[in-house]
Amino acid sequence: MTVAEETKRASTAPKGKATLVTQLVEKLREAIRSGAFQPGERLPSEAQMTAEHAVSRTVIREAIAALKSDGLVEPRQGAGVFVLDAPEPVSLPFQNIDRERVSSVIELLELRTAVEIEAAALAAQRRSPQQEEAILARHRDLFMLIEAGEPTAEADFALHLAIAQATNNPRFPEFLAMIGRSVIPRAALNQGEDPASQQSYLMQIHGEHADIVEAISNGEEAAARAAMKLHLRGSLSRYRQAHQRSLSKI
Known part of the structure; x- marks a missing residue:
C-alpha cells in the first residue's frame, strides 16, 4: 500500500486518528522524560513502533512531528529519529522583578525613559483627534485627583498609556501593560513626606505632564520628546534621592 493510500485510509477510519496520535505522543514523551530514551539515542524505527503500538505509519509520523515541534526529537535523513537534550525553559521578560528592590525600580524607570x-514624539506625529481627546481627558482626571488629595498612581499610568496608544504602534502600549502600573514608584517617593510636600511634588508632576500633553496636542515632535525626557529622568532622579534619604535614616 502506498503512503497516499495509507493516509487516505487513516483519515477515513472510524476511530479517531487524532486520539491515537495523542496517546502515542504522550507515551513517547513520557518515555523520553523518564530516561527510557536518552538524549542522542535513536528511537525505534517506524516499522518497530507500528508493530509495538498497533497503529499505522501515519500515526507514527504525526506523533514524531508533534515531538519535533516540542523540541524533543530530531529526524535525520536516512538515519532515523534521535532524542534531543531537554529544551531550556523559556524565560519570559519582566517575570523576576522585585519591586521592593531599588535596583529593579531603577532598571524599569531607565527602560521606560528610553521607550516613552x-x-x-510619535504621538505628536500620529495622534488621531479621538486619541488627543483621550490624552487630554486622562490629564484632567489626574489633576482632579491631585486637587482632591486622592491616590494618583493609576491615573498617572492611564495618562502614559493613552500617550503610548496615540503612537498607533501597538507595541508601545503592550510594553507598558507588560511592565504594569506598579512601575510608578509613587509611594516610595512620597514616603515620610508631609502632606504639603506631597502636594507640591504632585503639582510639579502635573506641570511636567502638562508640557508633554501640550507638545503632543500641538504636534511638536521635538518638544514632546524633550518634555517626556525631562519628566522621566526627573522621576528617576527623584527616586534615587528618596532612596538615599531613606538610607540616611537607618
Missing part, C-alpha cells in the same frame, strides 16, 4: 521618549 520616542512614544511621546
Whole structure:
C-alpha cells in the first residue's frame, strides 16, 4: 500500500486518528522524560513502533512531528529519529522583578525613559483627534485627583498609556501593560513626606505632564520628546534621592 493510500485510509477510519496520535505522543514523551530514551539515542524505527503500538505509519509520523515541534526529537535523513537534550525553559521578560528592590525600580524607570521618549514624539506625529481627546481627558482626571488629595498612581499610568496608544504602534502600549502600573514608584517617593510636600511634588508632576500633553496636542515632535525626557529622568532622579534619604535614616 502506498503512503497516499495509507493516509487516505487513516483519515477515513472510524476511530479517531487524532486520539491515537495523542496517546502515542504522550507515551513517547513520557518515555523520553523518564530516561527510557536518552538524549542522542535513536528511537525505534517506524516499522518497530507500528508493530509495538498497533497503529499505522501515519500515526507514527504525526506523533514524531508533534515531538519535533516540542523540541524533543530530531529526524535525520536516512538515519532515523534521535532524542534531543531537554529544551531550556523559556524565560519570559519582566517575570523576576522585585519591586521592593531599588535596583529593579531603577532598571524599569531607565527602560521606560528610553521607550516613552520616542512614544511621546510619535504621538505628536500620529495622534488621531479621538486619541488627543483621550490624552487630554486622562490629564484632567489626574489633576482632579491631585486637587482632591486622592491616590494618583493609576491615573498617572492611564495618562502614559493613552500617550503610548496615540503612537498607533501597538507595541508601545503592550510594553507598558507588560511592565504594569506598579512601575510608578509613587509611594516610595512620597514616603515620610508631609502632606504639603506631597502636594507640591504632585503639582510639579502635573506641570511636567502638562508640557508633554501640550507638545503632543500641538504636534511638536521635538518638544514632546524633550518634555517626556525631562519628566522621566526627573522621576528617576527623584527616586534615587528618596532612596538615599531613606538610607540616611537607618
